[in-house]
Structure formats: C-alpha cells, structure tokens
Amino acid sequence: MMGSAKSQWFFWCLLPKFTRYSLTLLLSAVILADAVGATPRNRGLQIAQQPGTTQQNATRAAAERFTQEGMQLYQQGTGESLRRAIGKWQEALKLWQQLDDKGWEANILFGIGKVYSDLGEKQEALKYYNQALPIFRAVENREMEATTLNNIGGVYSDLGEKQEALKYYNQALPIYRAVEDKGGEANTLNNIGSVYSNLGEKQEALKYYNQALPI
Missing domain, CATH: 1.25.40.10 (Tetratricopeptide repeat domain)
Structure with a gap:
C-alpha cells in the first residue's frame, strides 16, 4: 500500500480494542489509496490499476464490493451484522484468491480473524490469523x-x-x-x-x- 494507507491499515490492527467505526474508515482509506495508485512494494494490494481481462476486472470489482459491504456491516456492530460481515468477507476472500492477490487475501483473512475475536470465538480467530501469517511473510509485509x-x-x-x-x-x-x-x-x-x-x-x-x- 502507499505509505499513509499502509500505516493506517496496520495501526488498526495493533490496537486490541479498535472500534468498528475506525476499522471501516481505515479499510476505506486502503481501498481509496489502492484505486489512486501503488508503489512497487504494494503491487499485491492494488485494486483499480492492475491490467487484466474484462473477466478479471469484473472479479476484482466484485471482490472490492464484497469487501466494502463487509465493512458496512462491521460498522453496525450487532452480533447479526458481524456475522453477515464475515459472510461478505468470505465471499471477497474467494475472489481475491481467484485473482491470486496475496496481499488482499491476507488482509481479509486477518479481518475475519479480528471479527471472530471480537465475537469471542477465539479458536476461529486463531484459525484465520494462522492462515494470514504465512502469507504476510511471503509478501514481505x-x-x-x-x-x-x-x-x-x-x-x-x-x-x-x-x-x-x-x-x-x-x-x-x-x-x-x-x-x-x-x-x-x-x-x-x-x-x-x-x-x-x-x-x-x-x-x-x-x-x-x-x-x-x-x-
């Protein structure tokens, strides 16, 4: 990601009790920065500027949409909306994996883990964090x-x-x-x-x- 967006992204993560509203703002900032442009270091996180086929572009747009819809549900903060957010992010995850976008795959895995942790489902949280960890290492984030x-x-x-x-x-x-x-x-x-x-x-x-x- 671009410097400011990247620092915003991981700043969300390092706070143990980060608010849903702040999470939404920071994820939105990441997506906006990706749409504007990216440095070589963040190629794995781009959304709007990667060349590709029409199908790839459609898949990327759908992945972005599910990611944003998940953010909106997360912001609502109810038990039901948090579980629906997980559902949206799981749909996004499939598409980021289909696109072989490792950066966003790891970020979404991390986000799902964070929601499960917020819900008190610690073993599920560990499952997703442990999937995200080797990918972050692979992309050298x-x-x-x-x-x-x-x-x-x-x-x-x-x-x-x-x-x-x-x-x-x-x-x-x-x-x-x-x-x-x-x-x-x-x-x-x-x-x-x-x-x-x-x-x-x-x-x-x-x-x-x-x-x-x-x-």
Missing part, C-alpha cells in the same frame, strides 16, 4: 506479520494461555523494532507487561511497562 503475531498473542492471553501469548509477543517485538514501528513496539511491550502482571511477576511487568513509557 513485516508490519502486518508483526501485528498478526501480536494479535495471536492477544488471543492466547484471552484464553488464559499466558506462556503461549508471550511466545508470540516476543516474536512480534523485534519485527516492530526492525521496521521502526514505535506504536507497535510500545503496544507489544505493554502486552508483555500485562501478561507478566497477570502471572504475578510484578517486577518483570514493570520492566516492560517502563520500556514502553518513553516510546
């Missing part, structure tokens, strides 16, 4: 790789599997640092501190909270 690791850690923390949560947070942290994503770094440090606090290891928790504070 390190920001979203880190964010997916961070969110997987959050799911394990919610499930009470604190050591497993730490494993994923500790994978996310050096990637955020490598890409100089200060927001992601601070968020992950706070998440690690929270896990140690819940484990009763207060001094270790303070160590991570204090690292996050100046960031």
Whole structure:
C-alpha cells in the first residue's frame, strides 16, 4: 500500500480494542489509496490499476464490493451484522484468491480473524490469523506479520494461555523494532507487561511497562 494507507491499515490492527467505526474508515482509506495508485512494494494490494481481462476486472470489482459491504456491516456492530460481515468477507476472500492477490487475501483473512475475536470465538480467530501469517511473510509485509503475531498473542492471553501469548509477543517485538514501528513496539511491550502482571511477576511487568513509557 502507499505509505499513509499502509500505516493506517496496520495501526488498526495493533490496537486490541479498535472500534468498528475506525476499522471501516481505515479499510476505506486502503481501498481509496489502492484505486489512486501503488508503489512497487504494494503491487499485491492494488485494486483499480492492475491490467487484466474484462473477466478479471469484473472479479476484482466484485471482490472490492464484497469487501466494502463487509465493512458496512462491521460498522453496525450487532452480533447479526458481524456475522453477515464475515459472510461478505468470505465471499471477497474467494475472489481475491481467484485473482491470486496475496496481499488482499491476507488482509481479509486477518479481518475475519479480528471479527471472530471480537465475537469471542477465539479458536476461529486463531484459525484465520494462522492462515494470514504465512502469507504476510511471503509478501514481505513485516508490519502486518508483526501485528498478526501480536494479535495471536492477544488471543492466547484471552484464553488464559499466558506462556503461549508471550511466545508470540516476543516474536512480534523485534519485527516492530526492525521496521521502526514505535506504536507497535510500545503496544507489544505493554502486552508483555500485562501478561507478566497477570502471572504475578510484578517486577518483570514493570520492566516492560517502563520500556514502553518513553516510546
């Protein structure tokens, strides 16, 4: 994605309690940026400027439509609308896969995982996050790789599997640092501190909270 849209996309992901309204705005910004143009780094996420056959263009338009309809349903925020949003994004996912658009495939998988997590269906969330993760790695989207690791850690923390949560947070942290994503770094440090606090290891928790504070 273009720089500003890309940072908006992963900023949505790194916040554990991001609002539905903000998610909709950020996904919309991503689609708008893709329609305007893209750098070589984000070729896998383009929507409107990829050459192709009439059928491919129609498929891409349908994928974009299902993605946007899913956003609108997500914004409504009811249990029913969230499940309908998943349905729309699953339809979008099939089309992005048909187009072999790995960037959007990973993003939609991630989004479905996020909705399942919001619904409290943590095992389903893990299923989709774990599908998104290797694709983000394959397309070398390190920001979203880190964010997916961070969110997987959050799911394990919610499930009470604190050591497993730490494993994923500790994978996310050096990637955020490598890409100089200060927001992601601070968020992950706070998440690690929270896990140690819940484990009763207060001094270790303070160590991570204090690292996050100046960031």
